[in-house]
Each structure stands twice: as structure tokens, then as C-alpha cells.
Amino acid sequence: MSRLIVISNRVAVPKKGASANQGGLAVALQSALREHGGLWFGWSGETCETFDGTIHRAEGDGVNTATIDLEEQDIDEYYNGFANRTLWPLFHYRIDLTEFERDFEGGYQRVNDRFADTVMPLVEEPDLVWVHDYHLIPLGQKLRRRGMRNRIGFFLHTPWPPTRLLTALPSHRKLVDSLFAYDVVGFHTEDWLDSFQHYVTSMMGGTVDGDIVSAGGRTIRAIVAPIGIDTAEFEAAARSDEANFARDRMYMSATGRSLMVGVDRLDYSKGLRERFLGYDRFLASHPDRRGLTSFLQIAPPSREKVDTYQEIRADLDALSGRINGEYADIDWTPIRYVNRGYPREELAGIYRAAHIALVTPLRDGMNLVAKEYVAAQDPNDPGVLVLSVFAGAAAQMREAVLVNPYSAEEMADAIVTALAMPREERIRRWQALIDGVRREDVFWWCRLFLDTLEDASE
Known part of the structure; x- marks a missing residue:
């Protein structure tokens, strides 16, 4: 060759x-x-x-x-x-x-x-x-x-x-x-x-x-x-000691709450503002579920010398602060917003701990986070992938909960659907997704x- x-x-x-x-x-x-x-x-x-x-x-x-x-x-x-x-x-x-x-x-x-x-x-x-x-x-x-x-x-x-x-x-x-x-x-x-x-x-x-x-x-x-993705490698990473430690940290920080995660480079194409607003709509529309979910958004900065990206960071800082100020309680913070990256093994453990992954770009060529999340899941109790219809990955991953990220109502409804999804349906959807991620690696x-x-x- x-x-x-x-x-x-x-x-x-x-x-x-x-x-x-x-x-x-x-x-x-x-x-x-x-x-x-x-x-x-x-x-x-x-x-x-x-x-x-x-x-x-x-x-x-x-x-x-x-x-x-x-x-x-x-x-x-x-x-x-x-x-x-x-x-x-x-x-x-x-x-x-x-x-x-x-x-x-x-x-x-x-x-x-x-x-x-x-x-x-x-x-x-x-x-x-x-x-x-x-x-x-x-x-x-x-x-x-x-x-x-x-x-x-x-x-x-x-x-x-x-x-x-x-x-x-x-x-x-x-x-x-x-x-x-x-x-x-x-x-x-x-x-x-x-x-x-x-x-x-x-x-x-x-x-x-x-x-x-x-x-x-x-x-x-x-x-x-x-x-x-290198599916076999990522599945192995999800079983590593580092992943297990990160997963346990997530569980301890959640104190029994349902965990949601988003992992994206800090970029306007990723729809982070719209995602925050969708979660805001979920909290406003379902007061009985407040305090029962915990949303971690990991967004390492990029292209920091471009003015647009500085504006994005300032906007998300203000929006997450407003949501937390409106809904937080003494023992609960709705959004944990982190501007740093994590090693792959730790990310795999974070994915495995999350009941829901919000992968909701406004436009994306592919999006490998969606595939990594699926590869990291526990086959016996997998989480739910909420995926933007405008991500290239949506063409391959039809068994995800597909959503229009521009609609806060659809985002809120997708979160409700994912939280209520029975284990049997989660396994069925995950099995179809992981088969594709393994086959087309x-x-x-x-x-x-x-x-x-x-x-x-x-």
C-alpha cells in the first residue's frame, strides 16, 4: 500500500x-x-x-x-x-x-x-x-x-x-x-x-x-x-480507571439527580445559547422537575482572538448566570458551565454517567461527540442521545431523539422525552446506534x- x-x-x-x-x-x-x-x-x-x-x-x-x-x-x-x-x-x-x-x-x-x-x-x-x-x-x-x-x-x-x-x-x-x-x-x-x-x-x-x-x-x-470515531478505542476508554473515577465524581456531584451533558468547542455553530434557552424553557414549563436534573456544559474556548468568540463567551456567562440565579436552590445549581477541556478517558466517564447528551448544533458537518457518547454507554442501562437535525450525524443516527435546536419548546420536549424513556426503549435505540457507530468507524x-x-x- x-x-x-x-x-x-x-x-x-x-x-x-x-x-x-x-x-x-x-x-x-x-x-x-x-x-x-x-x-x-x-x-x-x-x-x-x-x-x-x-x-x-x-x-x-x-x-x-x-x-x-x-x-x-x-x-x-x-x-x-x-x-x-x-x-x-x-x-x-x-x-x-x-x-x-x-x-x-x-x-x-x-x-x-x-x-x-x-x-x-x-x-x-x-x-x-x-x-x-x-x-x-x-x-x-x-x-x-x-x-x-x-x-x-x-x-x-x-x-x-x-x-x-x-x-x-x-x-x-x-x-x-x-x-x-x-x-x-x-x-x-x-x-x-x-x-x-x-x-x-x-x-x-x-x-x-x-x-x-x-x-x-x-x-x-x-x-x-x-x-x-475509533469506536473500539473509545469503548475501552469508557472502561478505564480514569473513566470510572470521572463517572463516580459525576454521580457524587449529582446526588441522585438525572445528569445531562453537553460537550462542545465554544463556537456559535454549536447552538449553546439555544441549548441553554431550551433548558430554561424546560425548567420554566416543568416546575415539578426542578431540582431533579443537573446539566453540565463543557465548552473549551477556541479562536479567542476573534471578536465573535469573545462575545459568545460573554453571552453564555451571562445567560448561565441568569438561569442559575432564577432557578437555583441552596442545594442545587441547574447549569454547571465549564470552560476547559478534559482528557478522553475522563470525557468517556462523564458521558457514561450522563442520562442524556444534548448534541444540538445549529449546523455541523458531522459531530463526533454524538458518536463518542453512544460508544461510552453502559449496554445494560444506556443514556439517551438528543441530536440536532442540522448535525451531519443525524443522517446516520436516526434512532436518537432528533430535535430542531432553534425551537426552545422542542428542546424542552426532547428533554422530557429522554427523561421519561423506559429502559427497554433506551436499550433498543442505543443498540441500533452503537451498531452503526461500530460498523462505520x-x-x-x-x-x-x-x-x-x-x-x-x-
Whole structure:
């Protein structure tokens, strides 16, 4: 088998007890690289005064990495700018938060050029190259212009926006055109693929024939490949000593109450404000249930230099304080809101202790927390997954309690449904969910994408 060269914005050398801040993509890529071998290339997260292409190599837990530092201006324009103030909100349907600045796009293109220049010498002729996510959409085109003939695939971990939204981006045609430098482009769901195909046919005069998409004399394969988790590893983590200790801490803190948990990066796409308001509606509508539930929201901060994220944190601080002030009693706090991450083993124990998981993003490419929660459950007494219909995971996890996160009433009703659900129904739903999470795990996802890439025409 050819080596696998993974290229993504950030690279995390895996270590035992890695923080929950690491994110689902990092964990998934580490699992894929352990199975296939190769190299993970990207930004180190560090800055340099002047970019010189110096590569930092490391190895950890069976994964080889190569990273570069970026200049402050690169980070401001490429990462904080075009990636996270332009593409991220636009791809998550938040055009009201999208910022259009030419300097941002200039930095985005410059950093993609730097990635291309630096990674080219590391790639050998038979290697498969797998580029990840919205930070690096133009990278395949830049590698082709430098003479790379390897098979190159691209996977988008966010939603792909509808055509009418995408056309708000001044350089939308240039962005989509660059995707045709890849051999295979992957999306999590049929919805995201349909939106991409619609743009190609309506804006580029292209054609679609099954998974073959053509435009401007070029042809690629565009596929649906929903990412999974390393299910066996996470199930084992849920049985670890660290998980058992975390579970017991949760039980002791709950003092007999029903536990609910949410675990999300602090981001407006995750619907945390709407989740808090849904819980608020539940408490207001069911006074007899006050004091009988305990809701833990774990939300480690991210992108703290972007003003929007500072505003989110301030808003949630105020909202959780208002809810606690209105409903708390001397021996009960409705919401415990924690701005920090936890190691995976501890998270697994927290999930296992929770009677309900609230996974209610306003828009999400997939959402691996939903799958981790299912994998962590006790088969004899599983909890209930409340899942947003706007998460990519909803397409695979139909046995969850599906909810519209924009509706506080639906959120409140879903909590009531989950709390009242009989054990037999919980087991039936969980069994169907865990079967899917085990079957379509990260290794299945990796094989599906890479088999397609290996089969692609040169």
C-alpha cells in the first residue's frame, strides 16, 4: 500500500491523555495514520519572525509529523481572517457574521502557497496525498502547478453551503474551481454533496453522473464519506480507571439527580445559547422537575482572538448566570458551565454517567461527540442521545431523539422525552446506534475514501 500523506491546518502529536481541545478531526487522523503509515503535515501553531520553510519533525504514538511555523501576519489573515471570519461562518450559514476582506484572501492564498512549497519535497511518487478542510481548499491546485502528479484527495469537514449563500463570497468561482485539481472530493452527507453539485451545474455549466462531476474540461469524483470515531478505542476508554473515577465524581456531584451533558468547542455553530434557552424553557414549563436534573456544559474556548468568540463567551456567562440565579436552590445549581477541556478517558466517564447528551448544533458537518457518547454507554442501562437535525450525524443516527435546536419548546420536549424513556426503549435505540457507530468507524471512513482515491484515474 502507498504511504499516506495527510495535510491539515494543524498537527497534533498524539499523547496519552490528550485534551478534549484536540478535537475529533485530530483523533480521527491519528487513527488513520496509525493504520496506514505515512506523514502528517501542517502548521505547528507557533509563530516565526520571518517564514523560512523550516520543518519540525516529530514522532509520537506511531504517528510521524512535519510542521512549519507561520508569521503573525499569516495567522491574522489566513487563520483568524479568511478561514475563520470568512469561510467558517459562511459555510455554517452565518452570512451575518461573514467578513469579506481582500487582505484575508491574500493571506489565505499565501499560506496555501507556503504549504505547497514546503510539502512538495516530502512527497514520494507513489504516495497518496489527503488534504483536509476549508483552510486548504486551494492546496491541490497549487501542488498541481508545482508539478505534483500523485493522486490527491480533499475532504471537507464542514457543511458545504447552498449556492445562493456561497455566491456571497466574491471569489466563489475561484474557490470552487480549485477543487477540480483533486481526484476525489469528499463530504460528510448527501446534503453537503447536493449543494456542491448544484453549484457546479448551475454556476459552472457542469454535469453530474453518479459520483462523477465534470466542469471546464476537468472531471473529479465527489463522494459522501461520513467520518466515524475509533469506536473500539473509545469503548475501552469508557472502561478505564480514569473513566470510572470521572463517572463516580459525576454521580457524587449529582446526588441522585438525572445528569445531562453537553460537550462542545465554544463556537456559535454549536447552538449553546439555544441549548441553554431550551433548558430554561424546560425548567420554566416543568416546575415539578426542578431540582431533579443537573446539566453540565463543557465548552473549551477556541479562536479567542476573534471578536465573535469573545462575545459568545460573554453571552453564555451571562445567560448561565441568569438561569442559575432564577432557578437555583441552596442545594442545587441547574447549569454547571465549564470552560476547559478534559482528557478522553475522563470525557468517556462523564458521558457514561450522563442520562442524556444534548448534541444540538445549529449546523455541523458531522459531530463526533454524538458518536463518542453512544460508544461510552453502559449496554445494560444506556443514556439517551438528543441530536440536532442540522448535525451531519443525524443522517446516520436516526434512532436518537432528533430535535430542531432553534425551537426552545422542542428542546424542552426532547428533554422530557429522554427523561421519561423506559429502559427497554433506551436499550433498543442505543443498540441500533452503537451498531452503526461500530460498523462505520474511522477505519471504515478511511478505507472508503482512500479506496476511492486509489481507484481514481491519474
